[in-house]
Amino acid sequence: MLIEPVEVLLDVDFARANLLDIAVKVPLQRVETKALTAAGIELLVRRDDLIDPVLSGNKFYKLFFNLQAAQVQGFTRVLSFGGAYSNHLHALAAAGKRYGFSTLGVVRGERPAHLSPTLSDAEAWGMTLIFIGRTEYRNKTEQALIADLKTRYGEFYLIPEGGANLAGAHGVLLLGQALEQQLKGDYTAVCIACGTGTSLAGLAAGIDAGKPALGFSVLKGEGGLGRDVNAIYNLLCTEQAPNWRLISGFHCGGYGKKHPDYLAQFWRDFERESCIPLDPVYTVKMFFGLNALVRQGYWPRGSRIVAIHSGGLQGRRGFKGGF
Numbered sequence: 638m639l640i641e642p643v644e645v646l647l648d649v650d651f652a653r654a655n656l657l658d659i660a661v662k663v664p665l666q667r668v669e670t671k672a673l674t675a676a677g678i679e680l681l682v683r684r685d686d687l688i689d690p691v692l693s694g695n696k697f698y699k700l701f702f703n704l705q706a707a708q709v710q711g712f713t714r715v716l717s718f719g720g721a722y723s724n725h726l727h728a729l730a731a732a733g734k735r736y737g738f739s740t741l742g743v744v745r746g747e748r749p750a751h752l753s754p755t756l757s758d759a760e761a762w763g764m765t766l767i768f769i770g771r772t773e774y775r776n777k778t779e780q781a782l783i784a785d786l787k788t789r790y791g792e793f794y795l796i797p798e799g800g801a802n803l804a805g806a807h808g809v810l811l812l813g814q815a816l817e818q819q820l821k822g823d824y825t826a827v828c829i830a831c832g833t834g835t836s837l838a839g840l841a842a843g844i845d846a847g848k849p850a851l852g853f854s855v856l857k858g859e860g861g862l863g864r865d866v867n868a869i870y871n872l873l874c875t876e877q878a879p880n881w882r883l884i885s886g887f888h889c890g891g892y893g894k895k896h897p898d899y900l901a902q903f904w905r906d907f908e909r910e911s912c913i914p915l916d917p918v919y920t921v922k923m924f925f926g927l928n929a930l931v932r933q934g935y936w937p938r939g940s941r942i943v944a945i946h947s948g949g950l951q952g953r954r955g956f957k958g959g960f
């Protein structure tokens with residue numbers, strides 16, 4: 638089945654756009670692999686990677702209400718943080734160019750001789766990159782750093798690294814509501830890759846309370862991830878027993894690390910069988926984990942599993958088995 642990019646955003650008046658209207662247009666693609674067929678599992682991939690060529694995936698949802706808030710509050714400048722391959726900074730820079738914000742991207746470390754493809758795009762789209770040496774970063778409290786940045790660059794609307802705040806989660810909540818509308822409750826569980834866990838919290842809050850949302854963590858030492866998901870989830874839905882769960886055995890070495898051979902192999906096989914491109918940091922690990930659960934018989938035969946393709950495809954560039 639060939640699926641065309643949705644590209645619903647290109648002609649959208651962002652300030653007046655209704656996120657739910659956009660989210661219900663995202664297609665669900667049925668994927669068949671040998672392992673799925675053998676286990677009697679139906680897999681639907683929600684192609685949120687197709688929303689737009691440069692502003693897509695969960696980063697689009699996490700930016701949406703943040704940028705609306707910035708606009709309503711009269712900010713013309715937005716600042717955030719990220720690493721050299723950050724999908725978040727890449728999406729923010731694209732949004733800034735398209736919707737007329739100036740953007741500031743704070744990157745930890747020295748400016749390298751050659752920028753990553755991610756950061757060169759961001760800079761080409763007008764983002765001011767601010768490299769902060771690791772010692773400087775370490776020696777400052779966050780507040781002192783922000784105050785310092787304001788003196789140097791003027792007032793800005795601040796989005797935390799990864800879009801990890803309530804407005805960010807609220808965007809993904811609408812993704813969950815859209816999914817519920819599309820499938821009318823006819824599914825077993827929904828899966829998403831987790832970094833900060835903001836998207837998992839929003840997704841779980843958006844779907845029906847009786848349906849489980851599974852978050853596949855890509856972090857090795859996930860420390861306070863469960864606590865972070867819980868905190869945001871509780872702000873979004875106060876009277877609901879938690880319907881989310883973290884799955885932590887599939888980080889495959891950790892965030893952005895070199896792929897072990899078994900993961901590289903899985904990546905190739907999955908893309909060949911499904912014709913769906915995956916990103917190297919997040920979605921490949923979610924599908925790897927999902928596939929392992931399917932083989933273990935985690936879900937009964939006849940289950941219908943939804944996987945969110947959270948995008949990140951720009952990160953394929955510059956990835957040669959590792960960053």
Ligand SMILES: *Cc1c(COP(=O)(O)O)cnc(C)c1O
Nearest residue numbers: 832833834835836919947948949
């Ligand atoms: C950032 C990102 C995630 C993780 O989202 P969180 O809300 O931080 O958990 C998942 N998938 C992709 C492709 C991402 O870029």
